[in-house]
Amino acid sequence: MKLLVSFQFCLALGILAWVLPVAISANGAQIVLGTEPIEQTAKHGSAKKFLKRVNKRLDVLSAETSEAAWAYETNITDHNSDLATEAQLKMNKALMKIIADSSGYKGKSKSEKRQLHLIKLLGGMPDSKDDQKELADLQAEMTKIYSTAKYLGAPLDPNLTDTLATSRDYDVLLSTYIGWRNVTGPFIKPLYEKFVTLSNQGAHDNGYDDAGALWRAGYDMSSEDFTELIEKVWNQVLPLYEQLHCYVRAKLAEKYGKDRVELEDGFMPAHLLGNMWSQDWSHIYDLLIPYTDVLPIDVTPELVKQGYDAYSMHRLSESFYKSLGYDPLPQTFWTKSMLTRPADREVVCHASAWDFGNDDLRIKMCTTVTQEDLLTIHHEQGHLYYDHHYRKQPALYRDAAADFFHEAIGDTMELSVVVPQHLKEIGLIKGDIKDSPEQTINAQLAVALTKIAVLPWVYLVDQWRWKVFSGEVKPEDYQTAWIKLVEKYQGLKRPYPSTPDDFDPGAKFHIPANVPYIRYFGAALIQFQFHAALCKTAGHEGPLHTCSIYGNKKAGKQFAKMLSLGRSKTWQEALRTASRGEFDTLDGGPILEYFTPLREWLEKQNEGRTCGWKKD
Template sequence: MLRQNNLAIVFLLLSLVYLGSSYQFPDIEYLKSLPEKYDSLLKELACKDLTKRSQLVNCEILMLPDDDTLLTDEDLALEWLEQINAIEVEKSYQGSIAGWNYATNMTDYNQEVKANVSYLKAAWGTIKTKQGRRFDWQNFKNPTLYRIFNLMLRGGKFDDSKQRERYNYVSTEMIDIYGKGQVCRPKGEKYPTREMEPTTKKECLTLEPELEDIIANSRDYDENLWVWKGWRDAVGRKIGELYPDWVELNNVAASNGGYADEGQIWRELYEIPNDGLEEMVDALYEEVKPMYKQLHAFIRRRLAEQYPGRVNRYGPIPAHLLGNMWAQQWNNIYDIAKPYRDVDIIDVTDAMVVQKYNQTHMFRIAERFFVSLGMDPMPENFWKYSMLVKPKDRDVVCHGSAYNFMKDREVRIKMCTEVDMEDLQTIHHEMGHCEYYLQYSDLPVIFRSGANPGFHEAVGDTIALSVVTPNYLHKINLMDTITSSKEATINYQMKIALSKIAFLPFGLMIDKWRWQVFRGNIKPEDYNDKWWEYRLKYQGLVPPIARSSKDFDPGAKYHIPSGTPYIRYFVSYLIQFQFHRALCKEAGFEGPLHECNIYESKEAGNALKEMLSYGTSQPWTDTLEVLTGKRKIDTSAIKEYFEPLMEWLEKENARNNEQIGWGMNKIEDELELLAEKLWEDEYQYNEEREWWY
């Protein structure tokens, strides 16, 4: 034990030298002390002055041998919550430090610390929940008090410490597999393209930026296949071995909390009566599905032209050809999709390079946009602690994320930023999270969240709808002139649609799949088959090679191993246009919605700040009404935004006699349509229906 402690001290000292003085360590001793220190907090508050009749009654209730008699004293509840909030601030801060340290330096030590912190936080959470359940909160008259208890006491719980430990281990292990995943070419191998020189040594590529760069920029069918399959082989199967255990443990905790399964907990966050979220999002998707099907038909034809004999003009699209590792957004194949090829593309990456932009400057540009609306600049600690560039000397989780440390207005962003237009938009998205954090930072911790999870995702993207306008890019000197021809408008809208419209079915199907997994309707042996059934049904996509039950392709997407609910993105991609339209109205903009730029509008900024300041202190429908005047998600805004493009696509698809849709053949049938060409390329097909070469 002494040797282990000495090694830990040595590691800490080395880390301080290695990472600099800005490195922080979570206060493990503080977290360890919480259960013992505050185990009797409620009793101490209730019994501190027995000369008062109310406190005497409260104290007597807590002295009873059972928990059936509930406390009705709302003053006591407020006093208890004040103490709890102070503890939650510090607990959240320590947890954020541990999570940040691991995400930005993926050592075994930091992994162990993160798991230990998660365990200690959960141990405190058990005590807090137990004390909270002693109140008769469902009959409280104070509506704010009622809402705090309602939010605080919902969710699952582990009654068994060993189950909690196992859950923490499995969760951390899956993230570790994903974060450290690599695709390697052995020494001397020529594949994926025959023109490539054989490697002189083993070459390993990480997801960001190497693999993503290849699949975004390569137009070689086989090279993209190598990358697509390689990433899923590197992380999918390993994560798939752990995922059933993770699902089972989540459901155990959910059952302990009185829920049918973990999916019900996720849906509860949206406060739709009678667990009605799934019905709501299904109905919303039906309203926008025609837009996606028109886009799908057009892109399928362009891909068939790009890859002759490789794409079925009337069926689904092979999933590795859309410029994105998960085919969730298609903006990277804009060069293939560009409607008018002789009209300039809206991409200011070259201008950023010429003007010698660096990563910090890109973040300053985003900050300037928010400040122009009258919102807050990033705090000093943001610039001190954020990770804006991928380190060369350690493993990190590159997936862009914003962190709220819940204390002293400390916010950070972790991102392996590249100097290009796409990351400029992503920076605005992540900084939108930070602005949201700052606007509700004075609320109790329990209210420091988005009105619903989709709100948080929508805020930065709403700003990005202004950021991508030629008007704004011209104002910040990244475009010399503003092109306003019909052809330029269609090109511009196509580029946005490849990110926004293309994403909608993906944003829906991930949690549609997971909800069925949590319900037990999809068994572990069927995880991958059902995954591709959903991708075919909603996206019109098929895997480029046969997949088997041994594969776990869902695990190739970060939000699966991280356990991050995904329906928030679907909601976000709809309400951001609703937000945008409302803010444009506040800014006094008149004209087509897609041309609106709210930069420098204090009126729009004030309206946005007011909406953000409520956090989750009231139902999201109330908060939506504050900005938009409506209490429901309205798809008319996204339809209005893309009206020029949709009119053009309908005419273009009709002119080319395109089939709108893709049929619903089984995955195996669709793969047969690819098989002949794959045979010609010297692939072999084994008895387990797996491709290898």
């Protein structure tokens, strides 16, 4: 089933992407950084001069590192792997030295102080060389366990993922769901305990209370205020999630039986939602579709019929951005990108956007002619247009205002692209659009199954990790604390009781790989704030979900002002700029407004049902 909006968890590859404590080569060998002593540096001279040197150095290093990584990902060989690892080690060493040197400076101006703060955020490694090595070893080992794990001989991708998405057999889903957790978590848990201790040591050595506090320090507000903000916004959107949960539980009960689905205290089982972590429910759309005689819009057949290929699909997306008054993509984009899967070599196909500095911007993607990929292209180009707009900033500012901004740019555009009137305007829908309420509900439910269903998940992952890093959750409580959060936020029950060895967090890539996750919560919400603000500027009248900013240069200009800032201002200031003062913090209002038709429809469907679940 093709859905209207894809929700890709991709990474934009800029400077910060290379701040990883360890590099793993293709053959699994792992190399540890930081084995050379940091030179003693004279701690005098002005911060201004120091920062100038740092920015210049980062320009060179990040270009080198990106080139080496690009060479590897577009041609997987041991040789390219070694070169990429070498470049990354060089980068990591240089960063550690820069961080150490920066402690001698205070900075005079606001901008100098901000840049010195951003340098500090690049840190997190313990002072001790032995600790550094052990931390890197642990992360490599955990990632290796995760990425080589198999259940009954089958790896997660594509096999187990496909089973969860396509099987409608309760027992098969149950054994696959539990099986994946059995072959990952218990092996990762003992390593993770030690990893937490050493990560916290690194945070301490860099002046932070714990590793979670270091992560939250990147949001231009106190750690406590940030935590409070996220909880507040979650409570804003919770009623909508509860309605969706209630409807889905009833539909699944029709399919699998009430006794198996409508569990005590309002929960439903976690393994029936079409995804290993129940974070994306779009794969069970066929069980949930409100009006079966109204098909959801899918422009794939029209793309094929009109002879689109990878190149012309990327051109089509570019024309959307150009319609906002933006520059064409640089010429080198078309000569240096990898837009299709090459026949002669192995590559990493997962779509990603790359910034090499000096407006050298590329996409790596094995494009297929489908609606899903067309939307992914808009998402990836969103990264590139952000990169392009802030290209004149110094290296430390050539980044998103906050990590969640980068993921939200292209997604904001997608909200305009999927409007049927827009698809007709660009010739991908022929004939009249039957703009019926049934069509609207079918389309909104499809979007909600990714964009609403994901919200509790992207919140709970880092809430658990923050509690673990702070020591509030002790190792013996890792699993029970996790289960409690899944129940409290997602309203889902593990379908089989845990044993003392279980460690379900280890069954999700971002835990063993130690990739922060809360950015996806911010991105999921702020794209609707951007959309609402730009639609207002564009003079849109009518419901928010019918707005497309295509062709509106005034809205484009307003957004460009924010894009050009990069990370030179706080994210709150950047948001204020993008919304002409309407917003200066995360707000669940616009996402609720967007889904008004669906919410009203769900409330009607759920009349007479007891919605919600036990939350303490």
